[in-house]
Amino acid sequence: MQLTIDPDNGLAIYDQIVRQVKYAVAAGVLREGELAPSVRELAKRLTVNPNTVARAYLQLQADEVLESIRGSGLIVRKAAPGRCRRERADLIQARLRTVLQEAKQSGLGVDDIRTLVDRELNRLEK
Amino acid sequence: MNQVIEFHDVCKRFGRQIVLDHVSFNVPAGNVFALLGENGAGKTTSIKSMLGLCTPESGTIRVLGLDPHRDGTEIRHRVGFVPEQPQMYSWMKVEEIGWFAAGFYAEGFFDQFIRRVEAFHVPRGQKIENLSKGMRSKVALALALSHDPELLILDEPTSGLDPLVRREFLESMVDRAATGKTVLLASHQINEVERVADYVAILREGKLAVVDRLEDLKERLAQLLITVRESFVPLPDLNGQVIHSFRRGRQWQALVADLTPPQLEALRTHEYVEAIESRRPSLEEIFIGYLGPSAAALPTEPHPSEEMQP
Numbered sequence: 001m002q003l004t005i006d007p008d009n010g011l012a013i014y015d016q017i018v019r020q021v022k023y024a025v026a027a028g029v030l031r032e033g034e035l036a037p038s039v040r041e042l043a044k045r046l047t048v049n050p051n052t053v054a055r056a057y058l059q060l061q062a063d064e065v066l067e068s069i070r071g072s073g074l075i076v077r078k079a080a081p082g083r084c085r086r087e088r089a090d091l092i093q094a095r096l097r098t099v100l101q102e103a104k105q106s107g108l109g110v111d112d113i114r115t116l117v118d119r120e121l122n123r124l125e126k
Numbered sequence: 127m128n129q130v131i132e133f134h135d136v137c138k139r140f141g142r143q144i145v146l147d148h149v150s151f152n153v154p155a156g157n158v159f160a161l162l163g164e165n166g167a168g169k170t171t172s173i174k175s176m177l178g179l180c181t182p183e184s185g186t187i188r189v190l191g192l193d194p195h196r197d198g199t200e201i202r203h204r205v206g207f208v209p210e211q212p213q214m215y216s217w218m219k220v221e222e223i224g225w226f227a228a229g230f231y232a233e234g235f236f237d238q239f240i241r242r243v244e245a246f247h248v249p250r251g252q253k254i255e256n257l258s259k260g261m262r263s264k265v266a267l268a269l270a271l272s273h274d275p276e277l278l279i280l281d282e283p284t285s286g287l288d289p290l291v292r293r294e295f296l297e298s299m300v301d302r303a304a305t306g307k308t309v310l311l312a313s314h315q316i317n318e319v320e321r322v323a324d325y326v327a328i329l330r331e332g333k334l335a336v337v338d339r340l341e342d343l344k345e346r347l348a349q350l351l352i353t354v355r356e357s358f359v360p361l362p363d364l365n366g367q368v369i370h371s372f373r374r375g376r377q378w379q380a381l382v383a384d385l386t387p388p389q390l391e392a393l394r395t396h397e398y399v400e401a402i403e404s405r406r407p408s409l410e411e412i413f414i415g416y417l418g419p420s421a422a423a424l425p426t427e428p429h430p431s432e433e434m435q436p
Contacts, residue, residue, distance in 0.1 A: 007320040008408050012341065040304035047296040048321045049158055050304035052341075105401060 001030050001037070005046050013048055017056035018063070019091055025065055025076055026084035036066055036074045063087075128155040129188075130277050130308040131176060136185035138171055138332075145171045146182060147332040153310055153325070155276075158303050160319040160340075161312040162413060163329035169312035170210070172329070173281050176310075177202055190277060203230070206270030210282040212262065216255035220248055220265055224272070231273040242268035246294060260291035267298060278302050280311040284318065296322060320409040328416045335416040340409065347415075348385045349407040352378040352399055359398040364389065370415035376400075381407060381415030 003020040005013055024030045036042075039057060043050035057074060060066040065084060066074040103113045131153035138146040146168045153159040161169045174180040176189050178198020187194050189201050214223055224239035243250055246264040254262060263283070270278060280299070284292040292315075299309050299322055313319050319326065320340070327337040336343070347369070352361070354376050361371050361378045364385070371380035385404070394402050407415070 005321065007317060008410075010406055012344065012406075013321065014341075040301065043300045043304050044297050046321075047293060047300055049324055050300060051157070051324055 003042075003046060005048055014052045014056040014059065017042075017046075017048075017053060018059050021056070021060055022063075022065060022084045022091070023088055025080055026088045028081065030076055032076050032078055032081060034076050035069075035072065036060075036076065038073055129153065130155045130190060131159075131310065132186070132188040133172070134186045136172075136175065136182045136187060138168075138175065138180070138182040144332050146175070148185070149329070149332070149334050150185075151327050151334060151337045153308060155308050156303070156306045157324040158299060158309045158311070158322050159325045159327070160323040161310065161327050161329060162314075162316070162319065163312075164417065166331075167329040168332045169329060170281055173207075173279055173310075173312060176279065177205070177207060204275060205277040205279055206273070206275035207279045208263070208266050208270045208281065208283055210285065212266035214254050214262070214265065214269075217253060219251055219253050220257075221250040223254060223265065223269070224250075227269050227272075235272050238272035238274070239268050242272060260287050263287060263291065264294065267295065271298065271302075275307070277308045277310065280309070280313075282312055282314065284313070284315055292318070316410045316413055326409070328413060330417055336412075343412060344406050344409075346384055347407050347412060348382050348390075348404045349411050349415075350378070350380045350382055350385075350393075351403040352380065352393065353401040354378065354398050355400050356398070362393055362396055362399070370418055372418075381411060 001021070001024045003017060003024075005016055007013060009016070011019075021030070021036070030036065036057070037045070039050050039053045043053045046053070057066060061068065061074070064077055065080045067077045069075050100113065103116070108116075129152045131151075133149050133151050136146050136149045137144070149168070149172065161172060163169050171180060175182050175187055176194055178194035178201055181195050190204055192201050194201055215226070218226065220243055221240065224236055224243070228236040228239065240250060243265060246261075246268065248257070248261050248264050248268070252261075254265065257265065267283070278299070280295075283295050283299075287295070296318060299311070302309050303322075303324075311319075311323075323340050325337065326340050326343065328335040338346075357373070357376050359376075361368065361373070361380060364380075364382060367383045367385065369381045369383055371378055373379075390402070390404055393399055
């Protein structure tokens with residue numbers, strides 16, 4: 001599982017970790033029953049504060065993505081992939097909403113915005 | 127919570143210059159605490175005071191419950207410290223300096239030291255004087271960590287180091303924190319601090335401008351970009367919640383504390399306000415907000431004669 005953290009992107013670091021673990025579970029990079037990296041290991045790999053990782057893991061447990069297995073750490077819960085796939089759409093939609101709001105406030109018309117969105121999608125397809 | 131470092135109303139001056147001006151803060155155990163500030167803001171003096179290497183005129187300091195003035199030797203023995211420019215006997219080989227330092231600590235120090243320098247890929251048989259700056263810093267870090275101190279103090283640990291060595295330093299800090307140890311660092315590297323710090327304290331000319339949990343600070347503060355209808359319109363009054371603001375043309379930028387949703391809404395619908403954006407500030411914006419010149423001190427438009435300067 002590869003995560004990338006950007007402290008400047010407007011989302012709290014713990015929130016970025018929560019989202020990216022969910023995306024990894026949704027995409028099957030981290031499968032049902034598989035062990036998530038330990039707090040210490042992930043903190044070191046991302047060079048972020050371990051308390052931040054611990055907070056993200058607590059959130060992921062509360063969101064029923066991870067569960068703790070006594071003595072061995074945290075594993076991906078049963079049915080978590082489906083839940084994460086559904087949530088992934090919601091999270092991305094919310095992000096898109098803020099961008100679209102900004103586009104609208106900047107004075108662009110709906111058609112202009114649609115053209116821009118299509119252009120970016122085409123660029124990604126290539 | 128157990129406090130590893132306590133500063134209470136600490137004052138220090140060098141001659142006429144006030145270096146620490148009634149500084150108070152606590153560093154709770156098991157956290158990464160970052161001291162930020164410009165050169166000369168009092169970061170190094172704070173660190174020296176913690177280690178008993180300099181004595182404040184007034185106020186009290188406790189480190190691991192000890193008084194640095196009285197128990198400086200014990201404190202220096204129990205904490206790990208990496209100064210900005212580590213001084214080491216340059217004619218010694220890496221392993222010799224480890225062996226030399228081991229004499230001051232409990233058994234096991236030398237083995238730990240060798241394990242660490244090898245993990246850092248430092249050649250153990252090389253003389254200190256033949257090592258690069260990065261390698262030398264890694265030796266200093268290994269020396270500071272090999273007695274497994276409950277508190278690690280780093281003064282500008284990564285300044286002047288290449289990205290790979292910086293990363294190794296950051297990993298070591300993170301790993302300390304993951305094992306419940308406390309780390310205090312003074313730094314200029316805002317983006318590194320933003321990743322690793324639990325708490326930040328910003329010093330400005332010897333005064334503590336702010337100290338808080340980084341996450342709480344980001345929740346509490348908002349970076350506003352306000353477009354007003356005419357350039358002469360002042361920033362709407364916000365009950366002294368504005369930490370820093372300046373205007374460029376018709377846009378005000380402001381760092382604001384504890385802005386409530388009704389206040390934001392009132393700003394949005396203010397008759398002179400055309401548009402407003404509010405977002406979570408980055409640590410850099412917070413830093414500039416607390417340290418930058420205040421609105422009053424800043425010329426509203428760039429001065430023509432200043433622009434002529436090279």
